[in-house]
Amino acid sequence: MNRKKKRHTDSEKQELISSLVIMNDAMFEVMCEDPLFIEELLQTIFNNAELKIKPDSLIAQKSIRNLAGRSIRMDAYVIGEEDNVFNIEIQRSMNCNHVKRVRFHASVITANNSEPGDSFDHVQTLCIIYISEFDIFRKGRTIYHAQNTILETGSVVDNGLTEIYVNTEIKDGSKISDLMTLFQKKQLTVADKDKFPNTYNKFTHVKNSIKEDGYMKDEFAAFVRREGIYEAIETYDECGLDQKETIERIMKRYDLTREQAEQYYSDVFIVS
Template identity: 40%
Template sequence: MTRKKQKTLEEKIEQVKNFRPIDDTFFEVLADDIGVCQEMLRIILEDEKLIVKDVIVQSSERNLYGRSVRLDALCILGNGKKCNVEVQRSNKDHHLKRVRFNASVITVRDSQTDDKFEETIDLIVVHISEFDIFKRGRVIYHVDSVIRETQEKVDDGLERVFVNTTVKDETSISEYMGCFQQKEIDNAKFPKLTNRVHYLKHEEGGVNAVCEIMRKYSDEAYKQGEEAGKEIGQRQANITAIKNMIIRFHATKEVILEDYTESEYNTAIAELQAKAK
């Protein structure tokens, strides 16, 4: 792929301005900060004393899980538990099974073959979505293992928490989730989130971090497109890559035309519009 000249800071700021915390690419950079994750989990898990000791994101060199599991933010807590935070905008998947799969991969990866099962890790999965997954009008759902006959909760070491940005109920969780839909955040109740978003969108170091992760995933998508192009034709592969750039990165026409043709761009737009109807 031929790259154009290095962008100025102003051009980079323009490129990242439409990102919101709910966008997984932006969230990955946003969550690569212990303070942000600690503030977030204290609110969602309703534990003001919760401590986050470390965070591993998908692009981190410390990610030992590979591509087998999506790590938007895997937090290591002060009590020894792990908490995998996932963000999801699209409602075109079986999210309960997605959570189950990711939890299983993390559990197996962090367990030794000779471990006693009582030593299996305790894991919390927090699934943040742009839709009400259970359609029951609640901002947060806790999914537990329950004995059907007695309705007693069973502690098997896995906690599943589903939160959404859709339902508004005047709680702190709802207010915090509302921030995930905003391009700019200025809320004194959530200082870590407010300051981190400002840093990533308006200060050179933060803007560069966002652009770097965008470049990385864009390059990966391009390489995947090249491979797919051998089978389905390069033009169609390029159109698919453009649609991914628009959906995932909110890429502008100007950015896309740096690497693809206007004809490919127009076709991608038409396909996205047809799919939305």
């Protein structure tokens, strides 16, 4: 039986593009190609206009293969001027233990950035920034900072790891909240540009480029589909489905051949 690849019509592509917001995986990946956007995001989260990154270190969708276990694929990875590492993740659905996911990312990144014989004094400072569409801790805050503490004294134990949880749900009038509001908007305004110029410029450029360039429109529609498949694979894995069942499900859901489904799976996980 021959299988036909389902194609989007022009109107479907346009509708898809118009609905894109920064919190979409596909849009966020393209946004993360711009060091100025990432720098503005970090400056806002840390409330530090002097914070700078190393532009050449920025990688969107960086994968780290873990031969001894599960691998990770990061939404954005960048190194600051002071050699501290930032991993930025976005999450739209409540389909896993988010805090343990952050912990796992931190362990894999730390191990990957270390060499045999390195002194522990030289372990890089790492910050995981986890941006979600919901208030993970349900305490009514836009941002939460998590670090190890001594229970008996309340003192912070600085082991070089900081976890920052930001959400788009809580509106508290802060600058971070204002930026998170932009992450959910389909179109940005002049007022948005005045407050977050780099975010505005990149988002508007991407949207306009897609609308005006037919090839880019097709490419972006395919890109969105691919990211949706990757996200589905990760979700099935987090729900406990094995490789065989995951492949069967994405074949049916996305009208894929077995060979195509297996390739998508191997893009996400090492298949032995």
